[in-house]
Amino acid sequence: GQQLNQSPQSMFIQEGEDVSMNCTSSSIFNTWLWYKQDPGEGPVLLIALYKAGELTSNGRLTAQFGITRKDSFLNISASIPSDVGIYFCAGLYGNKLVFGAGTILRVKS
Amino acid sequence: GAVVSQHPSWVICKSGTSVKIECRSLDFQATTMFWYRQFPKQSLMLMATSNEGSKATYEQGVEKDKFLINHASLTLSTLTVTSAHPEDSSFYICSARSLAVLGYEQFFGPGTRLTVL
Numbered sequence: 001g002q003q004l005n006q007s008p009q010s011m012f013i014q015e016g017e018d019v020s021m022n023c024t025s026s027s028i029f030n031t032w033l034w035y036k037q038d039p040g041e042g043p044v045l046l047i048a049l050y051k052a053g054e055l056t057s058n059g060r061l062t063a064q065f066g067i068t069r070k071d072s073f074l075n076i077s078a079s080i081p082s083d084v085g086i087y088f089c090a091g092l093y094g095n096k097l098v099f100g101a102g103t104i105l106r107v108k109s
Numbered sequence: 110g111a112v113v114s115q116h117p118s119w120v121i122c123k124s125g126t127s128v129k130i131e132c133r134s135l136d137f138q139a140t141t142m143f144w145y146r147q148f149p150k151q152s153l154m155l156m157a158t159s160n161e162g163s164k165a166t167y168e169q170g171v172e173k174d175k176f177l178i179n180h181a182s183l184t185l186s187t188l189t190v191t192s193a194h195p196e197d198s199s200f201y202i203c204s205a206r207s208l209a210v211l212g213y214e215q216f217f218g219p220g221t222r223l224t225v226l
Contacts, residue, residue, distance in 0.1 A: 031213060042113075042202045042217035043153070088152060092213055095141070097204075099152045 006100030029091030115218035132203030138183035139205035
């Protein structure tokens, strides 16, 4: 089945630093999505990407849909303590979302 | 807009009992609802897809007789874990979608923590 390889698995950074995480796949996806999940909560959509090469921003977050449609990255600039959480990439394959394994982000203030 | 709720938020039950989890789309009509399962420190795994008024489609390896899904209306889907066992303890999350109105985006509920003793 389709799999997404998400890296890094976890990050522990200083407040104010920029963060970058990415997902790759051997399969082509037509839509890439980035979610954030807080402990004990459901995922919340951060950014949706619909076109190959698309670069989209949402506040301090920027994400790009790779030109090959097999990868995507998410950048967070000037991290703050509330950025703590688990970030998941997801690819839309047909009717279904396939999730990456997640990146755990911890921020030192 | 596009709010999805789940009830209960957590439940503890004895082994052998059945537990029902509700998923509601509060401000839109969901033509499709999805049920996911998440183990600690792991990703979300799709269990089944349900369309209103029809039988759910289960992912490979998910027992349909154990995880009963009903999507009787455009705003409500239920997941019943029958004869629950400790290995069924997990975080269950639903999502809802309205293809015609909101496109392919899925809106997630807050999840239900199930603990089977």
